[in-house]
Amino acid sequence: MNAVLKHLTDERVERLGELYRDLHRNPELSFQEHRTAGKVATSLSVLGWDVQTGIGGTGVAAVLENGAGPVVMLRADMDALPVAEETGLPYASTARAVDGAGQEVPVMHACGHDMHTACLLGAVELLTAAREKWSGTVVAVFQPAEETVSGAAAMVRDGLFDHVPVPAVVLAQHVTPLPVGMIGYASGPLMAASDSLQVTLHGKGGHGSSPENALDPVLMAAAVVMRLQGIVSREIGMQDKGVVTVGRLQAGTKDNVIPDTAELGINLRSYDPEIRERLKAAVDRVIRAEATASGAPKDPELQWTHGTPVLVSDPDATATTLGTLRSHLGEDKLMAFGPLSSSEDVGVFGDAVGAPTVYWFWGGSDPAAFTADLAAGRLVTNHHPAYAPVVEPTLTNGVELMTVAALAWLDRT
Numbered sequence: 001m002n003a004v005l006k007h008l009t010d011e012r013v014e015r016l017g018e019l020y021r022d023l024h025r026n027p028e029l030s031f032q033e034h035r036t037a038g039k040v041a042t043s044l045s046v047l048g049w050d051v052q053t054g055i056g057g058t059g060v061a062a063v064l065e066n067g068a069g070p071v072v073m074l075r076a077d078m079d080a081l082p083v084a085e086e087t088g089l090p091y092a093s094t095a096r097a098v099d100g101a102g103q104e105v106p107v108m109h110a111c112g113h114d115m116h117t118a119c120l121l122g123a124v125e126l127l128t129a130a131r132e133k134w135s136g137t138v139v140a141v142f143q144p145a146e147e148t149v150s151g152a153a154a155m156v157r158d159g160l161f162d163h164v165p166v167p168a169v170v171l172a173q174h175v176t177p178l179p180v181g182m183i184g185y186a187s188g189p190l191m192a193a194s195d196s197l198q199v200t201l202h203g204k205g206g207h208g209s210s211p212e213n214a215l216d217p218v219l220m221a222a223a224v225v226m227r228l229q230g231i232v233s234r235e236i237g238m239q240d241k242g243v244v245t246v247g248r249l250q251a252g253t254k255d256n257v258i259p260d261t262a263e264l265g266i267n268l269r270s271y272d273p274e275i276r277e278r279l280k281a282a283v284d285r286v287i288r289a290e291a292t293a294s295g296a297p298k299d300p301e302l303q304w305t306h307g308t309p310v311l312v313s314d315p316d317a318t319a320t321t322l323g324t325l326r327s328h329l330g331e332d333k334l335m336a337f338g339p340l341s342s343s344e345d346v347g348v349f350g351d352a353v354g355a356p357t358v359y360w361f362w363g364g365s366d367p368a369a370f371t372a373d374l375a376a377g378r379l380v381t382n383h384h385p386a387y388a389p390v391v392e393p394t395l396t397n398g399v400e401l402m403t404v405a406a407l408a409w410l411d412r413t
Contacts, residue, residue: 001328001407004130005400008122016122016399017391019043021091023114024388027080027107029097030145031154033058036078036117040142043121047128049140052163056154060142061164064128069136069411073167073355074402075346076113076120077146083108086385111382112175112364115389117142119173119398126403136410139164141349149194149308152348161353169317170350170357171405173398175389177381178363179370180397183329185322185360186337187315192243192269193276194343195307199224199264199287202298208256217262218251220294224264224287225249231282242279243269243341269341271310280304308345314356321358324408325401337361362401364389 019039028036037058044051049062058078082099084106085092095107109115124140141160145151178184201221206214225246236242248265252258266283270276284302291300326334350357365373373379380386 001404003133004126004403004407007126007129008396008399012122012125013392013396016118016395019121020114020118020391020395023117024109025091025093027093027095027109027114028078029082029099029107030079030148030151031057032097033078033144037142037144040078040117040121044124044140047124049124049128055160055163056144056151056156056158058144059151059155059158059160061155061160062124062140063137063164065137066131067135069134070168070409071137071139071165072406072409073139073141073170073349074120074123074406075141075143075170075172075349076116077143077151078113078117079145079147079151080107080109080113081111081147081383082106083110083383083385085110087388089388108385110384110387111147112389113146115175115364115394115398116173118395119402122395122399123402123406126399127406133413134407134410135413137165138406138410139167143346146345148306149343149345150306152345153308156348156352160349166353167355169409170346170355171321171402172346172357172359173401174344174359174361175364175394175398176361177365177370177379177387178335178361179365179367180363180390180393181329181367182333182335182363183325183360183401184335184337185318186313186339187318188312189271189310189339190313190337190359191311191340191342191344192271193308193310195268195276195280196305197266197268197283198303198305199266200301201262201264201291202296202300203258203260203262203294204297205260206258208258211258214258215295215297216258217260218258220290220296221249221251221262221264223294224290227286227290228266228283231279231286235278235282236275240275241271242275244279244283269343271339273309308343308348309351311344311347311359312357313359317356317358321405321408324404325360328400328404358405360401362397364394366390
């Protein structure tokens with residue numbers, strides 16, 4: 001293992017740090033990662049990997065065959081968020097872009113996907129430089145649109161596994177505000193299923209002074225929102241877990257005008273497939289029933305836009321991977337997590353071909369700052385406008401962890 005990691009020289013770390021800062025300064029929204037994908041593809045081609053681009057829109061996949069042995073997939077996500085950066089860093093993003101709804105928005109790598117991309121490229125470089133120390137096949141996948149939990153499915157639908165061999169295991173990691181040097185993990189269900197629904201409710205517009213001559217979709221929407229909150233509290237048992245969130249309610253343009261329509265954006269989270277389907281059915285039922293009760297002139301329009309299943313870090317594969325990571329870091333650096341309510345779509349790759357997925361978190365915070373911020377209640381987490389991991393030693397740790405995890409599965413020579 002050390003014979004591989006020795007290739008992580010100071011020069012390489014400095015160059016990867018420059019790449020990371022460049023990616024951070026130039027973030028791109030989901031399915032718009034053209035610049036990022038281009039830099040990734042160029043880096044992989046220079047190393048001699050077999051590179052495929054444009055998979056699922058902007059996804060990149062590369063293969064290095066290095067003799068007989070297992071096929072190991074390493075995955076990083078590339079997209080950023082519609083967030084205005086407030087880190088104050090010299091390489092902070094000032095980028096803006098047009099989102100899927102046609103709105104101009106600020107863009108920031110507020111979740112660390114720039115760090116994920118740089119670390120996987122670093123691991124690819126180390127494995128390439130030390131090919132005489134292992135055998136097998138490595139598949140590096142740089143995925144678009146994780147923030148909409150739709151990029152993995154898009155790559156699979158677009159024939160990812162027609163371009164790359166089927167892996168024996170899928171490995172992925174995520175940077176978090178944990179102290180640098182720490183790993184968070186779970187064996188089994190790790191992150192929740194997520195489903196998003198866009199709804200249009202139809203009413204009849206009119207003057208705000210005479211609502212009796214209209215049919216108010218705002219009142220209808222309010223009734224839907226209130227009734228939806230009864231699903232988890234009254235239809236899901238206390239031993240089960242579920243979340244129903246209405247994150248968007250939009251209607252009208254003026255206070256004295258009753259609009260024709262109202263729109264809702266709804267998100268569901270769950271851990272159990274049966275509960276997931278029950279939540280979706282209940283949400284559908286409530287929306288349609290409230291529209292009927294209000295005398296809506298048209299049925300509501302419901303569009304399930306994207307979703308992803310529960311992310312399971314396979315127990316057996318996790319044990320194998322953690323054994324190697326534990327030897328590298330030490331037992332005191334591993335922290336067991338319970339299931340998290342956030343979601344992640346990397347499991348779609350393994351599910352598509354029957355391969356186990358292993359997923360872990362690694363720390364990106366200065367340990368002293370982490371302790372002080374946690375005690376003071378000011379810890380900044382992923383998706384916050386002020387979130388950014390410290391570049392070093394986070395980057396070095398991320399490269400080492402992905403490399404060591406890959407070596408846990410590849411044959412040694």
